Amino acid sequence: MTAGPDAIKANHLLCELKNVVKTYKNGEIVRPLDGVSLRCEAGDFIFIKGPSGIGKSTLLYLVGGLLQADSGEILVDATNLKSISDYDLTILRATKIGFIFQETSLFQALTVGENLTFTLKIINQYTKNKLSKADINEKVAAYLEKLGIADRQDFLPHQLSVGQRRRLMVARALITEPRLVLADEPTNDLDDFWANKVIELLQPVSVRGGAVMMVAHNMLGAERGNRRYTLNHGALTPQH
Amino acid sequence: MWKFAWKNLSRRKGQSFLTILITSLTVMVFVMIFAFYTNFQQGVILSQERLGADILILPNEASTDAYTALYTAKPNNIYMPAEILDAIKKVEGVALASPQLFIQTLNAGCCAVDSETRIVAFDMDTDFVLQPWLAEANLDSLADDQIIIGCNVPAYLGNRVGILGDVFRIAGTMSPTGTGMDETFFMNMDVAKRLAATNENLKEVLPDIDPQAVYSAILIKVQDGCNVADVVANIEKADLNVSIVATDKVVTNMKTQMSMIGQIMIGLWFLLLMVTVLALIGRFTALAQVRQKEMGILRAIGGQKSDVFKLILFEACLLAGIGELMGSILGIYAVGPLINWLQQGFTFSILALTPGLIAQSLLLGIGIAILLGGLAALYPAGKSARLDPQEVIMKGEIE
Ligand SMILES: Nc1ncnc2c1ncn2[C@@H]1O[C@H](COP(=O)(O)OP(=O)(O)OP(=O)(O)O)[C@@H](O)[C@H]1O
Ligand SMILES: [Mg+2]
Numbered sequence: 193m194t195a196g197p198d199a200i201k202a203n204h205l206l207c208e209l210k211n212v213v214k215t216y217k218n219g220e221i222v223r224p225l226d227g228v229s230l231r232c233e234a235g236d237f238i239f240i241k242g243p244s245g246i247g248k249s250t251l252l253y254l255v256g257g258l259l260q261a262d263s264g265e266i267l268v269d270a271t272n273l274k275s276i277s278d279y280d281l282t283i284l285r286a287t288k289i290g291f292i293f294q295e296t297s298l299f300q301a302l303t304v305g306e307n308l309t310f311t312l313k314i315i316n317q318y319t320k321n322k323l324s325k326a327d328i329n330e331k332v333a334a335y336l337e338k339l340g341i342a343d344r345q346d347f348l349p350h351q352l353s354v355g356q357r358r359r360l361m362v363a364r365a366l367i368t369e370p371r372l373v374l375a376d377e378p379t380n381d382l383d384d385f386w387a388n389k390v391i392e393l394l395q396p397v398s399v400r401g402g403a404v405m406m407v408a409h410n411m412l413g414a415e416r417g418n419r420r421y422t423l424n425h426g427a428l429t430p431q432h
Numbered sequence: 433m434w435k436f437a438w439k440n441l442s443r444r445k446g447q448s449f450l451t452i453l454i455t456s457l458t459v460m461v462f463v464m465i466f467a468f469y470t471n472f473q474q475g476v477i478l479s480q481e482r483l484g485a486d487i488l489i490l491p492n493e494a495s496t497d498a499y500t501a502l503y504t505a506k507p508n509n510i511y512m513p514a515e516i517l518d519a520i521k522k523v524e525g526v527a528l529a530s531p532q533l534f535i536q537t538l539n540a541g542c543c544a545v546d547s548e549t550r551i552v553a554f555d556m557d558t559d560f561v562l563q564p565w566l567a568e569a570n571l572d573s574l575a576d577d578q579i580i581i582g583c584n585v586p587a588y589l590g591n592r593v594g595i596l597g598d599v600f601r602i603a604g605t606m607s608p609t610g611t612g613m614d615e616t617f618f619m620n621m622d623v624a625k626r627l628a629a630t631n632e633n634l635k636e637v638l639p640d641i642d643p644q645a646v647y648s649a650i651l652i653k654v655q656d657g658c659n660v661a662d663v664v665a666n667i668e669k670a671d672l673n674v675s676i677v678a679t680d681k682v683v684t685n686m687k688t689q690m691s692m693i694g695q696i697m698i699g700l701w702f703l704l705l706m707v708t709v710l711a712l713i714g715r716f717t718a719l720a721q722v723r724q725k726e727m728g729i730l731r732a733i734g735g736q737k738s739d740v741f742k743l744i745l746f747e748a749c750l751l752a753g754i755g756e757l758m759g760s761i762l763g764i765y766a767v768g769p770l771i772n773w774l775q776q777g778f779t780f781s782i783l784a785l786t787p788g789l790i791a792q793s794l795l796l797g798i799g800i801a802i803l804l805g806g807l808a809a810l811y812p813a814g815k816s817a818r819l820d821p822q823e824v825i826m827k828g829e830i831e
Contacts, residue, residue, distance in 0.1 A: 249826075258732055258822040279736060286734025297729045297825060301443040302436070310436060314734040348443070364733070 226426030239417030455755025752805025
């Protein structure tokens with residue numbers, strides 16, 4: 193999906209937030225985002241740091257089209273998320289975005305390998321150059337290898353360690369080779385080796401002309417970011 | 433998506449089990465009632481067809497129990513004078529009239545049939561009721577030492593049977609009729625008369641009866657185009673001191689009763705269906721609730737709302753389908769004993785299960801299962817499809 197000729201274009205605007213406001217109104221009113229603006233171009237590795245409960249996940253959910261902003265605009269690859277149907281939004285999410293969730297988000301009834309295969313099969317519905325069964329198996333094997341869980345291919349998620357689950361989730365987000373990777377604390381539960389490995393794996397996405405938006409509550413991986421922000425009091429502040 | 437649904441179920445056996453149990457029990461009851469009822473109804477229809485007579489003339493004393501005469505094999509030794517046959521033949525509208533004489537086997541027998549079984553003796557020259565059966569057994573006529581037995585009469589001594597001191601060859605076994613015919617011996621009138629006249633033991637059972645001069649029943653076929661009721665009226669006018677049974681009326685009465693029983697059954701079916709649908713809605717909603725987070729993930733990685741909807745529905749139908757298979761099989765197995773048990777309380781016997789009936793029951797089961805599963809899963813499927821992905825992904829951890 194990143195292989196198209198326009199994928200490499202420099203300064204290609206992959207994602208843009210304009211004055212985004214998000215409020216939660218169940219019970220006490222919480223406004224984690226209060227006029228957030230951000231531009232994310234091809235090649236960017238955006239690192240956002242912020243304390244727990246400040247709105248980092250909320251920000252990523254908004255960009256991923258899994259949550260709606262109260263006001264402001266969010267564009268992904270020049271498409272205003274507000275202006276498209278749920279159906280098209282789903283396709284956009286499937287084909288252009290890879291989401292690494294902060295929380296365990298695996299299909300419990302599918303094995304490690306099947307979780308990845310299933311993801312590729314879903315993407316296959318939407319793409320012109322369909323992956324063959326062999327392609328899929330090859331990819332799955334490659335990503336399991338990269339994340340060091342090849343020997344756990346036939347395990348069910350509940351038979352994995354927490355860190356192994358996180359690596360599987362990273363594999364699932366990257367295996368579709370998305371333009372935009374939204375990584376919500378992807379190094380949680382990982383030892384230094386795997387934390388660095390994961391960040392390293394995120395890197396090519398931006399090098400290849402995609403972009404990464406990573407949020408974390410610590411500075412691990414911050415040095416990889418070409419642009420760094422802190423989220424606080426509903427706004428992003430650039431860091432140097 | 434089918435594969436995914438299947439894995440979701442097969443790797444959550446505990447949860448699937450209860451749902452399958454609910455469905456299979458319901459389907460089982462449905463199939464049992466259906467198989468039983470159809471069976472029952474066919475018995476009634478068959479009796480009518482196979483009885484072949486439009487009107488049955490019985491001795492007046494026998495009038496109390498037309499059903500018994502038609503449907504049971506209980507020996508009843510009540511007779512009417514043979515002259516009545518000639519009178520009947522003269523009645524306007526009567527096309528064929530054939531007499532039958534009922535006698536019986538006795539308990540006394542030491543090496544022969546030892547229970548009291550009805551013997552129906554028929555007149556080869558005038559008979560029109562048994563002819564089709566004879567033809568089916570490839571017989572033109574019955575020799576004096578031959579008998580035909582109903583399908584439920586156990587065969588003794590291979591193809592021979594001793595009756596009232598004589599040995600008879602079994603010329604053929606009738607196909608099931610669902611009536612008393614199934615437990616009856618059929619033999620020639622002359623032979624029966626001879627037996628009745630000579631067997632001392634039987635004479636004791638039939639005191640003061642000259643077997644040569646009596647009949648037990650006269651079967652009448654009315655002329656084409658004649659109204660049965662008119663012919664009945666004509667016979668009544670002849671004032672013969674007999675009881676006249678229009679067989680279609682007996683069958684009609686049976687059918688009315690059947691349809692009432694049928695309505696009650698349908699009512700109960702419906703209630704059962706409602707209860708099951710409610711139970712399944714509960715099950716499927718609970719299952720969908722547990723799966724909320726996964727549905728959110730499915731949406732997040734590119735599954736459409738319709739995929740979520742389909743998935744929940746698929747899973748429900750799969751569960752219901754398995755339940756239906758098990759229920760149908762259980763039901764078919766259980767219906768045999770049920771029929772046997774009920775038979776004791778009814779006046780007529782019921783046919784065995786046929787492959788056609790089993791197939792019908794299975795089809796019905798599938799229909800019900802799809803109805804059950806589909807209906808019950810619609811609401812949770814719709815609800816899951818509309819869920820807000822972010823919310824359920826975040827919430828998932830807590831539940
Ligand atoms: N569905 C919701 N309803 C109400 N409030 C919510 C909801 N989701 C999040 N919040 C609130 O919004 C705020 C931001 O939540 P968010 O998950 O974005 O924080 P975060 O920065 O990702 O925190 P952490 O680092 O702990 O993951 C929190 O205070 C939380 O209570
Ligand atoms: Mg978070």
